[in-house]
Amino acid sequence: MKPTLKTARNLSLCLAFFLMLANKASAQKYFNVQDYGAKADSSTLATVAIQKAIAAAVKVGGGTIYFGPGKYLTGPIHLKSNINILIDAGAELHFSDNFDHYLPAVPSRWEGTMVNNFSPLFYAYEAENISITGRGLINGNGKKWWATSENFANVQPTKYMEIFKQNNKNVIAPDLKGWIERGFLRPPFIQFMFCKNVLIQGIKIINSPFWTVNPQFCENVTVQGVTIENPPSPNTDGINPESCRYVHISDCHISVGDDCITIKSGKDRDGRRMNVPAENYTITNTTMLSGHGGVVIGSEMSGGVKKIVISNCVFDGTDRGIRIKSARGRGGVVEDIRVSNIIMKNIQDEAIVLNMQYAKTEVEPVSERTPIFRNIHFSNITGVDINVAGKIVGIEELPVDQITFNDIQMDAKEGFNLLNASNIEFHQVTVNAKNGSALKTDNVTNLELNGFKTNKPLADSPVISLKNTSNVFIHNSWPKAGSPNFVSISGSKSSNFTIKNNNFKALKNPVIKSSEVKEKLVFD
Incomplete structure (x- = not known):
């Protein structure tokens, strides 16, 4: 039978529909790590299988690396552009605690200083459109790493110390003084360097070796709906975006061994050399429990921190609520900060603290080494069961400047204490101090x-x-x-x-x- 025009049109429509489905399937292509040799029973190390899956995705322009339910044992995972790591509900990634698995060293930043160090557990360098998503669990297995810091007084020379020295001959040693003596530097859990369009969403993260989510020099970073739980442990901060632009943190739940969220931009001379500020951050709708601080700025802020909005958060049981800290020698400017709609309770030290004397130093002439705090505003904050309502500690040669408090209610053992400050305003502030x-x-x-x-x-x-x-x-x-x-x-x-x-x-x-x-x- 001779095809009619209508039949031909229908065939064309069907062909177009199937082509659309094919293109859509290609655009959303999944690469199941089990298809590349990974075992979901943690019986063998899956690092090579994961690398193969990522390489296969890169060949077709990107895709989703899929971890189905089960337990996977792995070394470091290096993301490339257009790669999504999807850790499904019921899936667990357990990272090896064999330090050899995190060599060779990669370019990194550690406590604000550029170094070559152990690979972070998740790592990317100059990548775009990368993400870690899902409802699964990632476990950093940090206990062995923590021991290298906690027992530093008894550290014996190891091959890792020698490797670090060989890889960092040009590092400004004084900027890492106090850490180098511990032997070597632990890797962050998730560290993306010089990346664009980063998403970390939905997952639960536990037992980080060091800082947990630590993007560096990145643009357009979103951390949403993430749970981070680290036990009492050294320097296991929750989310530390350093020298980034356009960062969005929301709907997270954080309980860690150090600060919950910290904003940084480099330390001392090396931070001023890189000179990249942290700017345009929003932090909202997040709960923070155990931690030295709820949201902290500094003390590594030599590149500057500006245009930060913190709102609609609950701090319950942190040592401090909002903490901004620096010292002579850091340099950098912290400015244009807004903090609003915050509930704090059971705060062990200060609910609000701005401290420019974080380290003991002597008065010196104002220079690039001098930190600056200015134009910082707090409003609509309620605090109960607080130790100290607030503290501002400036330096004699350059006081803290332009700070306002509006609609603050604090029940505390001690009230507000201000030293070396100028242009300070309190509007409708109630402080019920016990002493x-x-x-x-x-x-x-x-x-x-x-x-x-x-x-x-x-x-x-x-x-x-x-x-x-x-x-x-x-x-x-x-x-x-x-x-x-x-x-x-x-x-x-x-x-x-x-x-x-x-x-x-x-x-x-x-x-x-x-x-x-x-x-x-x-x-x-």
Whole structure:
């Protein structure tokens, strides 16, 4: 029968449909590692099989490396462009703790210094469109690695120390001082270097040898819905994006042996040499439990950190909440930071701390070695069962500058302490301190207190204690009865106070000053 025009058209449509399906299947091609020799019972090392699967995917332009349910034992996995590692529900990747499996050394960055070191467990260099996804588990098997750091006092020379020395003859040794003495440097769990379009999503990560998720010099990084659990262990930070641009961290659950999330940009001279800032990060909708800090900036921030937004997070049981730290010698600028809508409880040290004296140093002239903290803003934060509500520690030659606190509620053993700071504002801040004043200052200039109060005044302490503090504006306050004074002023450098639009009816002596304060106080 002679084909009709309609029949020909239908055949063409069917052919087009099957071609579309074929193209779609090709675009979504899966490479099951078991087809390349990997065993799902952890009986043999799967490293070579995984490498074969990745190589096969690269030949066709990329694809998904698939791990089905089961346990896989492997050494390091090196991703190439357009590769997705899919670890399905029920699948577990257990990384070998045989240090030889992580040689030869690869270009890396360690604690802010460029080195050649053991391969990270997941590694990529100058790749694009790479991802690790799924609902499975990856286990770094870090216990043996941790022992090399915890027992460093008894470290004996090993071949790994010699390999490290041979591979790092040009490394600026002082920048790694204190770590080299431990013998050699542990690898990060996931470290992608100079990559673009990175996604880590859904997986659970445990027992990292060192820092867990550590992209370096990357652009457009997303870490979403990831669970990270490391037991008490040395330097097992959760997510540490260094010198990256456009980083998005959301919907994660983190409990680790060091900081939960840390933003860094290189250390001292080597960090300034690379001079790549960490910028344009968003961190949101994340819970953080055990850890030295919830979200931390520094102390390796020599390339600068800027344009960071932290919001809608819960810190429960971390040593500190928001921590920004540096020291003389680091250099770099931390600026344009916004922290909002945060709940903190059971914080062992400070809920908020900005510390430019993280290491003991002497005063020196301002130079490229001088760190700078400025334009940092905190709002809508509630803290309960806190040790210290907040602390700002600047350096004499360059104080912390332009810091604001808005709508803060803190129940703490101690209140806020400010040293070496300028242009500080508190708006509608309530601090219920169990010991001492709710706010103490020393060597502070340009301080505004708007509606600052405590709901639980102490009979032996003024609400606010100002020492060597100048250019102060206190307004819209309504202290409750119970404190001996609302404001106590001391120090020969204290001057220029404006105290107005307050309701001091509940206090007999709302403002007092020591004899060394020469300025006459006028207030209403």
